[in-house]
Amino acid sequence: MSADRPVRGGVLFALAEGLAPDIPRCTWKGATLPCYRVARGVLAIVPLPADEPAGTFTLTFDRPAGRITRQITVADHDFGRELVFLDSAHYALVKRGADVARDARALRAVLGAESDTRYWSGSWGAPVKGARGDGYGAERFYYRAADSSRAIRLGPELKTTGSFGLDTVVASSRDVPSWRHAGVDLTASRGSSVVAPAAGLVADVGSYILTGNTVVIDHGQGVHSAYFHLDTALVRRGDRVAAGKRIGRVGATGLATGPHLHYGIYVHGKDIDPAAWAAMPAFARDQGDAGTSKSKQ
Numbered sequence: 001m002s003a004d005r006p007v008r009g010g011v012l013f014a015l016a017e018g019l020a021p022d023i024p025r026c027t028w029k030g031a032t033l034p035c036y037r038v039a040r041g042v043l044a045i046v047p048l049p050a051d052e053p054a055g056t057f058t059l060t061f062d063r064p065a066g067r068i069t070r071q072i073t074v075a076d077h078d079f080g081r082e083l084v085f086l087d088s089a090h091y092a093l094v095k096r097g098a099d100v101a102r103d104a105r106a107l108r109a110v111l112g113a114e115s116d117t118r119y120w121s122g123s124w125g126a127p128v129k130g131a132r133g134d135g136y137g138a139e140r141f142y143y144r145a146a147d148s149s150r151a152i153r154l155g156p157e158l159k160t161t162g163s164f165g166l167d168t169v170v171a172s173s174r175d176v177p178s179w180r181h182a183g184v185d186l187t188a189s190r191g192s193s194v195v196a197p198a199a200g201l202v203a204d205v206g207s208y209i210l211t212g213n214t215v216v217i218d219h220g221q222g223v224h225s226a227y228f229h230l231d232t233a234l235v236r237r238g239d240r241v242a243a244g245k246r247i248g249r250v251g252a253t254g255l256a257t258g259p260h261l262h263y264g265i266y267v268h269g270k271d272i273d274p275a276a277w278a279a280m281p282a283f284a285r286d287q288g289d290a291g292t293s294k295s296k297q
């Protein structure tokens with residue numbers, strides 16, 4: 001079994017080489033993890049989201065010939081903490097708790113879907129040409145613009161309580177709303193084209209309080225990409241999109257302080273750093289003629 005060097009916020013591509021008659025059952029941290037056949041064997045893609053701790057955990061592939069067990073050490077990473085100052089109109093969005101909770105449930109349902117078919121193959125492109133993105137995993141604390149003139153200290157008692165767009169706001173101590181930033185922000189001018197980085201099926205087109213005009217693409221086998229704060233969506237739910245297909249225009253809708261694309265990658269419903277995803281090894285890129293078989297669970 002080969003594996004790259006796992007780190008919090010990244011993703012582990014674990015390959016069990018060789019083709020067994022049956023796809024094994026895979027587990028991670030003792031829970032079933034969907035795994036799929038690829039050209040060289042069976043692939044388990046393990047999300048290592050920023051909101052789960054570093055440490056050493058067990059990954060298993062159970063096959064008729066026996067169990068393969070590996071201890072995987074997930075290294076720690078400091079994602080940093082950021083202050084965000086909002087004008088009153090944007091700050092009011094944060095306070096719409098019931099609406100934010102409804103949106104979070106809807107997005108979680110979309111991003112948690114697991115379809116057996118894999119729609120994508122090959123390397124993933126960038127959703128906005130030439131734009132650099134950062135900020136994955138940062139804890140963001142939201143203040144009113146009027147607070148920007150006073151000294152604010154982020155003490156250890158301030159903790160984030162969920163991921164942006166997928167969790168209800170729960171004020172941390174001192175009544176400061178916060179979320180972990182579950183994607184990267186790509187700076188681009190309003191109206192810039194947003195394209196699908198890989199092929200997939202449009203799973204959601206919606207307008208939400210925090211994420212604004214939103215598109216979610218289901219790439220199959222538990223992999224989704226999400227695009228927040230769009231000015232305009234150019235696809236409809238159910239559309240099949242090829243890699244490079246234009247899906248929207250950059251905007252600043254929802255909780256955005258200026259035009260940018262928020263780009264998120266979710267694996268089995270959990271967010272990871274899109275930069276880690278784009279660095280996937282060759283054995284994960286192509287399914288070959290392995291079909292769409294999934295482990296029997």
Ligand SMILES: [Zn+2]
Nearest residue numbers: 183184185262
């Ligand atoms: Zn963002």
